[in-house]
Amino acid sequence: MSLIDQLKYQFNTGGTYLKIIYINVGVFIVFLLLNVFSALMKASSVIDIVPLFELNSSPSIFLFRPWTFISYMFVHLSIGHLFWNMILYFFAGRIFEDLLGKKAALNTYLIGGAFAGLIYVVTYNIFPLYRDLPYDSPVIGASGAVMAIFVALATYTPNYEAYFFGVLKVKLKYLAIAFVVIDVLGVANTGDRVAHFAHIGGAIWGYLFAVNIKKGKDISTIITSPLSGLKKLFTKKKIKIVYKKSNNQKKSKPKTSDDTIIRQEKVDAILDKIKASGYDSLSKEEKDYLFNASKNI
Incomplete structure (x- = not known):
């Protein structure tokens, strides 16, 4: 079996978390190749088309690009950004899916990422520190969605132990708290170009999802149910044969x-x-x- 066949097989038979990782890596490779091709042809850089997929904090921009609330979480322009997001997601997403199923894994990634983007946009237009910046502040990357998965897992099974950097054994709840604290402390630092509020937004959704799922309530249905109803409006009813x-x-x-x-x-x-x-x-x-x-x- 060739490498391409193996990748196809793993994509078709693997879990949702593997499919999402493949999509993120695939998008990264496409942008990388486009950038190389643009350089060879002395054409416009691929950076010029990124705004069509990134989530911009300016209402005058994102209101006309609503799809960016989803597309931004699949775009990475640096190997480091992609690598660390996918490493954390591979670890957390696999266990999350084993415990709560593929549907919950997909919903939490997409809705958690979209909610993270919403919190990012709202905070950048409320707080003067961000609102008065002399430049637009777009966000890309899966960090918010991954935080939603990780915090949901840590809330659902807080005493699960993981090896931090392969050496220190730490319970998930302590890792999740540490990640959130780092982001909270970083919100006032606009110079690091990190979307701390997007991370916090993802963490909030992940926490709310896990707390409610423990009570037997899936809050993601707030989003998925209306979408399912909308889908039915545009789907032809099949003739029922009795x-x-x-x-x-x-x-x-x-x-x-x-x-x-x-x-x-x-x-x-x-x-x-x-x-x-x-x-x-x-x-x-x-x-x-x-x-x-x-x-x-």
Whole structure:
């Protein structure tokens, strides 16, 4: 199997987090190649088309480019920016998806990133420190979306232990607190060109999502439900064909919920084990069971 075939296979069969990583890397490569081609042709730099995808803090710009609330989180122009975002996302996204399923993983990344962008835009137009800057302040990168995933995971399973820089064993809740504190302390520093409020916005969404999901409520439906309803308006209704059973056919025995209850009890037991001892304490069988169960969430 060639490298291209392997990448296609992993993209088609891998988790949502892998697909998102591939898309981010793919967009980075496209911009990189465009930049090289522009230099060879002595044409305009690729930087000239970035504004079509970045999220600008100026209302006169972003109001006419609403898609940038989504597109900005897939654009990186430096290898360092891309690398660290994707490393953190690979670690957090994999575990998040195992625990809460692919749908929740995708919704949290997209909605968390969009919410991060919204907080960024609002704060840049409210606080005089940012509002009075003599230049526009666009934002790109997956940092806000990744923060939403990471903080949601840390809130959902706070005692999960990870190795920081491969050496120091730290619980997720402490890492999440440290990341948020760094961003809070950095909001007054406009010289570092870091979108601290976008990070904080992502963290807020991730925290709210996890707190509510623990209560059995998915707040992402605030966004996804209206979108699903809008989709139905533009989707043709399929003709429903009803097959009538003959009197000779035996009535099927109604399914009981016993199996469902048993499966849920086993999942709960595994989640309790993660909270107590961390994800690494699970056996391969338990990890596989949790992964398969997440597909039905």
